[in-house]
Amino acid sequence: MKQTMHLWCSVILLLPFIQSAPPGRPDALYDYDAEEIFEGMLFKQHFERHKMDTAANEQNGLIVPKGRFRRQDQNVTDATEAKDLPTCLACVCLSGSVYCEETDIEEVPPLPKETAYLYARFNKIKKITVKDFSDFPTLKRIDLTGNDIEEIEEKAFEKLVNLEQLSLAENKLTRIPALPNKLTSFNANYNMIKSKAIKANAFKKLTNLGYLYLANNQLDSVPANLPESLRVIHLQFNNIDSITDDTFCKANDTRYLRPRLDEVRMEGNPVILGKYPNSFTCLKILPYGSYFK
Template identity: 60%
Template sequence: MVFLPADEPDDAPASELPTCLLCVCLTGSVYCEEVVPEMTAVPTLPKETAYFYARYNKINKITNKDFAEIVTLKRIDLTGNLISEIQDGAFSKLTLLEELNLAENHLVKLPMLPGKLTTFNANHNQLKTKGVKANAFKKLRQLVNLFLGDNKLEAVPVIPESVRIIHLQNNNITDVTSETFCNGNNTYYVRPNLIEVRLDGNPVLLSKSPDSFTCLKSLPVGQYR
């Protein structure tokens, strides 16, 4: 519930209201969830913000100025918005960011991601392989959880060694190879960290590539017959 001062009209645009009037501001945290009136852009955040939640609004774009001065951010959750564009460099200054949730939006491509991410969630978007740069995740050496389910990916992206859980269910992935999860012809290579792989709901028949999973502790979830 949002309480407006007596001299503010009930239908004032969200962009014209102070952030901590629209949202709940606690020490280091800002909660802007299902804001009324509609929130269509990232609001101006207090500079000490570490945790920002703006789920289920109508934010449609992330600019390279939205978080440029909020270098203290550790978690951003923008689930359930209308985001179709994220400008290059939008997250480039967020050197402390560990969790980024962009699920349930309209993204067709990903920007460069911060190097210290441990969890990245882009489930339920419109991502295709051409919209995900080859090194989008490769350099994220602390990444543990990677969620890319319910998109339009045609191939499995390069997965950092640190990843423990990857969800790729309900995409358009048609093929996996010995390089997808393992290390080609190196039969001694073992990947101990990767404990959960979801490939269900893809057109790929995993039983055609049994040698592709020899380095894993368990077989991926998906279609085998």
């Protein structure tokens, strides 16, 4: 009892000298926002249960082999019954989210009708076709990071009227397909995209787009007609060697401002930003990058 009283007295005496640590600068998230991280934690919790269920089902012959994922060009009378069960045995389906990560699938699996979030990262998917997402108006987020995607059919995402976030990072893309108008975040970092493969109005109609990630590609210029909604654009480690007064601002309008755009990353490009002082007059911050040789 005596020792306890001494301990509390010491703590009380030290209280005036204890200072809370200053708030640290939050680390930038590469691909995923806070909501995705939370969902990832849920996924990990359920994944352990899923592994035990998988082991039990495998012994009973309930697991569908890899080849079962491949679509057959034939009509299926009961799409829900035929499509939902195999995917949710091999992947994890949780409250409208489908997790097919590191499962070695070679194409987008058949999805349950109510799917809102698809995570199919780090697989062997090579191509996205129109029929992969032909009837999923509920989809809000698709993450295909870390696959082998070389081709995406032009209208593959056309019917995804509610899609807000799309990640195609770490693939083998050389061009960008048509993107849904409601998109708020698009990530195509670490691909092989060239400027000539991006249409002049590829981003113009995306009036909700706030985050555009095109780092580590083969761009030689900044994409044209960037939307007013843009808040963050990553263009670092490309081949951009020059910019113009119209790249971010408007050469003929000295009063034009871009108050929302507060992060422009261009480091790792051959362009010397200091040569183009009139290119940033509408921005509230200067881009990251080289200003001197």
